[in-house]
Amino acid sequence: MSKVFNEELAAIKANAVAYLTAFNRADVAAVLATYADDGVLMAPGMPAAVGKDELAMVYPGVFATVGFDMTYEIKEVVQISADWAFVRSATEGTETNKATSVVMPAAYQELFLLRKSTAGAWQTARYCTSKIGPTV
Template sequence: MTAFNRADAAAVVATYADDGVLMAPGRPAAVGKDELAIVYPKVFETVGFAMAYEIKEVVQISADWGFVRSATEGTETNKATGVVMPAAYQELFLLRKSATGTWQIARYCTSKISPAG
């Protein structure tokens, strides 16, 4: 999350498994590090993020698999217009332990929460 807030695409992609999948709102799934290495820089070129994260749940479901449920709130800045808007998301990370023992993102699904209105 720190890498995401500082728009460090390489560091974000490094947290994924080689076959990791990003499922983001309004976008087709990005599958594998090669696609993720294209998607994240494009996102960071167009939007600036200032987000706070809250871990809601962490569950290890087997020796090599677990999940994290989180909530994110803050602002997004449209870099083309400079417009800053409030933003809120809910996320689900499916994690897999690598051969070296590092937990990596196998699947990441995020959905934007509509502002109250």
């Protein structure tokens, strides 16, 4: 693999890691910074949120109702063209219902579709997460 290719894969992975880390901290600004302006969130049980304005409304609501203590594992990083790539990850840990303080185990799988911006930064164009059930 060429050095440029390895640097691209590292930058692609870094975007997903930045998102997963910011999400676990409930850092809305840092989560939004990983998205392209027209980014889309497809989350369990919710309609798609399209664009940073909608995303800026959705994430505070998520973090207000649920606390997350998750660990992630990057499973796959693939650059599919000069300006498109995907990252597949798995996350597990606990979720705390903030209304009831009930802590439950949880596991998710995620797929990030990233697009390289005109400025050369990899950004999340589409993000899909699905809950695969409580961990045991």
